[in-house]
Amino acid sequence: xxxxxxxxxxxxxxxxxxxxxxxxxxxxxxxxxxxxxxxxxxxxxxxxxxxxxxxxxxxxxxxxxxxxxxxxxxxxxxxxxxxxxxxxxxxxxxxxxxxxxxxxxxxxxxxxx
Amino acid sequence: xxxxxxxxxxxxxxxxxxxxxxxxxxxxxxxxxxxxxxxxxxxxxxxxxxxxxxxxxxxxxxxxxxxxxxxxxxxxxxxxxxxxxxxxxxxxxxxxxxxxxxxxxxxxxxxxxxx
Numbered sequence: 001x002x003x004x005x006x007x008x009x010x011x012x013x014x015x016x017x018x019x020x021x022x023x024x025x026x027x028x029x030x031x032x033x034x035x036x037x038x039x040x041x042x043x044x045x046x047x048x049x050x051x052x053x054x055x056x057x058x059x060x061x062x063x064x065x066x067x068x069x070x071x072x073x074x075x076x077x078x079x080x081x082x083x084x085x086x087x088x089x090x091x092x093x094x095x096x097x098x099x100x101x102x103x104x105x106x107x108x109x110x111x112x113x
Numbered sequence: 114x115x116x117x118x119x120x121x122x123x124x125x126x127x128x129x130x131x132x133x134x135x136x137x138x139x140x141x142x143x144x145x146x147x148x149x150x151x152x153x154x155x156x157x158x159x160x161x162x163x164x165x166x167x168x169x170x171x172x173x174x175x176x177x178x179x180x181x182x183x184x185x186x187x188x189x190x191x192x193x194x195x196x197x198x199x200x201x202x203x204x205x206x207x208x209x210x211x212x213x214x215x216x217x218x219x220x221x222x223x224x225x226x227x228x
Binding site: 032034036042043044045046049051089093094099100101103104105106 | 114144146154155156157158161205207209215216217218219220221222
């Protein structure tokens with residue numbers, strides 16, 4: 001079956017530091033890949049997505065590239081802010097009409113001023 | 114995208130009782146989903162609710178415990194029945210806009226505590 005593996009957390013960074021959050025996946029076929037973010041006390045928000053190999057998703061300074069050869073979708077940001085403190089979830093969606101999402105465990109990011 | 118609201122936003126319930134959670138979308142959508150997020154954990158899909166058909170439940174979830182209604186293309190309810198403390202979680206609904214789209218948008222969640 002499908003699975004998503006995220007690096008262990010939590011992660012604590014200073015403001016303006018470089019961020020990388022690793023995500024690898026196992027899937028049959030050609031899934032779409034997502035990063036969702038959950039700010040404290042809120043629901044999930046779609047951060048970015050990529051639907052095919054070598055696609056790069058980007059939003060709010062975050063980027064992730066769909067790497068089929070390494071089955072990875074690592075999240076990066078060049079300079080984090082305190083407001084980026086949240087839980088980040090990597091997810092994949094089966095190709096086709098079912099749209100079923102499989103989530104990773106999530107990782108908590110804390111950014112210090 | 115879609116704007117999704119949930120009611121209630123949070124509740125504290127006694128064991129053995131039931132709670133119905135409402136999910137309202139600002140546009141017509143084909144597919145709606147219900148997820149559970151247990152404390153400190155990731156999201157687990159409970160069921161997929163399509164209008165005009167029975168909900169499809171994932172392994173480990175049954176209709177008697179989590180009955181779902183989907184009366185129209187903008188609304189769904191999830192009931193958590195005969196609750197126990199193990200049901201304490203955040204329950205989220207999500208929607209996929211369009212038949213074959215793979216992107217889901219989430220509501221703000223309902224935080225349930227069972228005493």
